[in-house]
Amino acid sequence: MAKNNIRTPIVCVLGHVDHGKTSLLDKIRGSQVVNTEAGAITQHIGATLIPIDAIRKMSGLTGKTEITIPGLLFIDTPGHRAFTTLRARGGALAEIAILVIDINEGFKQQTQEALQILRNCKTPFVIAATKVDRIPGWRVHPDEPFQKTYAKQNERVQGILETRLYEIVGELSDLGFNSERYDRVRDFARNIAIVPSSGITGEGIPDLLMVMIGLAERYLTESLKITADGPGQGTVLEVKEERGLGMTLDLILYDGTLSVGDEIGVAGASGCIVTKVRSVLKARPMKEMLIEDRFERVKSVTAAAGIKLAAPNLDEVISGSPLRVIKGNRDEVIDAINAEMQAVNVKLSNLGISIKADTIGALEALSKELEAKEIEIMRADVGPVSRHDIIELETMREPLHKVIICFATDILPDVEEMLKHPRYADIKVFSGNIIYRVIDDYIEWRDEEIRRREAQQFEAIIMPAKIQLLPNCIFRQSDPAVVGVRILGGLLRPKVHLMSLDGRSVGTVKMMQDKGETVTEATEGMEIAVSIEGPTVGRQIHVGDTLYVEIPERHVKVLEREMLSHINVSSQEALSEYALIRRRDNPFWGK
Numbered sequence: 001m002a003k004n005n006i007r008t009p010i011v012c013v014l015g016h017v018d019h020g021k022t023s024l025l026d027k028i029r030g031s032q033v034v035n036t037e038a039g040a041i042t043q044h045i046g047a048t049l050i051p052i053d054a055i056r057k058m059s060g061l062t063g064k065t066e067i068t069i070p071g072l073l074f075i076d077t078p079g080h081r082a083f084t085t086l087r088a089r090g091g092a093l094a095e096i097a098i099l100v101i102d103i104n105e106g107f108k109q110q111t112q113e114a115l116q117i118l119r120n121c122k123t124p125f126v127i128a129a130t131k132v133d134r135i136p137g138w139r140v141h142p143d144e145p146f147q148k149t150y151a152k153q154n155e156r157v158q159g160i161l162e163t164r165l166y167e168i169v170g171e172l173s174d175l176g177f178n179s180e181r182y183d184r185v186r187d188f189a190r191n192i193a194i195v196p197s198s199g200i201t202g203e204g205i206p207d208l209l210m211v212m213i214g215l216a217e218r219y220l221t222e223s224l225k226i227t228a229d230g231p232g233q234g235t236v237l238e239v240k241e242e243r244g245l246g247m248t249l250d251l252i253l254y255d256g257t258l259s260v261g262d263e264i265g266v267a268g269a270s271g272c273i274v275t276k277v278r279s280v281l282k283a284r285p286m287k288e289m290l291i292e293d294r295f296e297r298v299k300s301v302t303a304a305a306g307i308k309l310a311a312p313n314l315d316e317v318i319s320g321s322p323l324r325v326i327k328g329n330r331d332e333v334i335d336a337i338n339a340e341m342q343a344v345n346v347k348l349s350n351l352g353i354s355i356k357a358d359t360i361g362a363l364e365a366l367s368k369e370l371e372a373k374e375i376e377i378m379r380a381d382v383g384p385v386s387r388h389d390i391i392e393l394e395t396m397r398e399p400l401h402k403v404i405i406c407f408a409t410d411i412l413p414d415v416e417e418m419l420k421h422p423r424y425a426d427i428k429v430f431s432g433n434i435i436y437r438v439i440d441d442y443i444e445w446r447d448e449e450i451r452r453r454e455a456q457q458f459e460a461i462i463m464p465a466k467i468q469l470l471p472n473c474i475f476r477q478s479d480p481a482v483v484g485v486r487i488l489g490g491l492l493r494p495k496v497h498l499m500s501l502d503g504r505s506v507g508t509v510k511m512m513q514d515k516g517e518t519v520t521e522a523t524e525g526m527e528i529a530v531s532i533e534g535p536t537v538g539r540q541i542h543v544g545d546t547l548y549v550e551i552p553e554r555h556v557k558v559l560e561r562e563m564l565s566h567i568n569v570s571s572q573e574a575l576s577e578y579a580l581i582r583r584r585d586n587p588f589w590g591k
């Protein structure tokens with residue numbers, strides 16, 4: 001185990017979809033050193049341990065270089081989600097990260113998001129610029145350190161690699177990060193190291209591991225000091241049923257020791273669960289693995305390790321939850337676990353949408369993203385979407401708040417049924433396993449909904465218009481009067497009342513015709529024939545008269561306060577002239 005009680009740092013791999021996270025992890029896990037005598041890579045449950053001796057051997061480091069870190073423990077599940085949902089003591093469980101960027105594709109949306117997450121969590125990380133073997137003309141030298149294989153490439157290939165690398169450096173710099181190819185970095189505190197590598201050929205992987213060791217040595221040794229014989233502390237990765245064992249927890253133990261017979265506290269859906277460890281299980285080495293007997297029973301394990309435990313009463317445990325061994329401090333552990341579950345860092349508003357996620361970390365991650373997009377949250381809960389959630393939503397007044405966004409959690413079957421009922425037709429549920437996608441779906445729906453509403457409002461509101469009676473175009477004197485008019489501004493529609501400059505009502509537009517065709521709208525500059533019910537030409541209206549559409553006071557308020565930016569300049573002018581006429585007698589009209 002660890003020298004000076006320094007344990008292995010916990011590592012997570014992040015990056016854009018398809019940029020090669022899984023391949024990189026697989027390559028690291030399956031590296032050729034598996035069977036060397038120099039400390040074999042060991043499979044843990046949910047994690048893989050690469051001992052320092054294996055890393056030394058891969059990268060050709062002599063025993064002289066002083067290293068205190070005993071190795072690296074990689075969490076087997078890559079991605080943002082694993083990073084954000086697995087937490088320890090309020091922070092991310094992973095203490096160091098690899099951000100994977102496909103060197104041929106460069107920056108993508110999730111690359112930026114991952115950077116944001118790493119920045120928020122202040123996690124040291126290294127960038128693996130993967131898929132170097134896809135650079136046209138690249139000559140593969142399996143598993144070689146980067147500099148060796150790079151030296152054997154021709155100049156053109158080297159040139160392409162440099163150009164692409166500098167594109168990444170540029171993008172990072174736009175986001176405020178200084179970075180450099182790892183072998184040119186002088187100060188790892190100021191520069192992020194980029195290691196060109198391949199998850200398929202293994203090139204650059206030894207360098208990647210070495211840089212990580214360097215970072216961990218420098219930044220983490222204090223936080224990696226463990227109390228080996230202290231009570232175990234861990235984070236639950238998964239809750240699953242195993243044949244012959246019943247309910248089990250897969251967890252990463254990051255501090256202390258956990259033994260069979262220990263009393264533990266762990267978070268359940270309705271508070272802290274206290275139970276007693278029945279068995280502690282480790283993964284069997286690959287070659288000994290039999291279907292029937294995948295696990296090796298042990299008496300006790302010391303951090304850091306990925307293990308499985310069986311105990312009674314685990315059904316309700318929430319994945320991502322904290323786990324602590326109780327050593328005469330039962331109340332303290334219960335309080336701490338309850339506090340950690342309640343300290344969900346979600347900003348709630350009086351009004352807003354509802355959110356659900358499978359773990360606390362996931363809920364926080366979702367809420368952070370929503371907050372960044374200025375979307376208000378009223379309720380936030382861990383667990384599947386239940387009938388109760390839907391009933392609560394139904395009481396919301398604002399249709400835009402009758403929304404539940406659920407991330408990586410189930411919708412209970414009876415809820416699906418319930419939502420088919422017309423009564424709940426206006427409740428929207430957005431669900432998915434990628435935060436950004438669920439949020440985008442919601443935003444798309446919301447914006448469309450707002451546009452639809454505005455359009456409806458526009459339909460219902462009488463729009464301003466200013467028209468003038470044209471000379472030589474009196475087709476009929478009265479009942480109705482049919483005259484040629486020019487639209488001086490705004491939007492004329494049928495069925496509106498018209499008003500003269502002195503504020504008198506003169507009649508109602510019945511029909512409108514443009515070049516013999518009936519039309520329902522006419523805009524600035526058009527000359528059309530209109531039939532007007534009410535006036536007689538020569539008495540109430542005359543050639544050359546300017547008339548305005550009469551707009552009710554309530555509509556003027558809506559137009560002036562909410563719709564001004566949505567109507568064109570000529571409509572705005574017609575509106576303000578019309579309002580001026582109305583306000584001659586009453587300055588507060590429409591205000």
Ligand SMILES: Nc1nc2c(ncn2[C@@H]2O[C@H](COP(=O)(O)OP(=O)(O)OP(=O)(O)O)[C@@H](O)[C@H]2O)c(=O)[nH]1
Nearest residue numbers: 016017018019020021022023130131134198199200
């Ligand atoms: N040539 C080459 N192909 C690679 C490399 N890394 C990944 N690939 C290929 O790229 C594709 C995606 O790789 P994955 O490792 O699944 O990528 P990922 O980031 O884990 O993808 P998601 O899990 O979908 O986010 C696969 O077809 C891999 O074989 C590499 O270094 N070189």
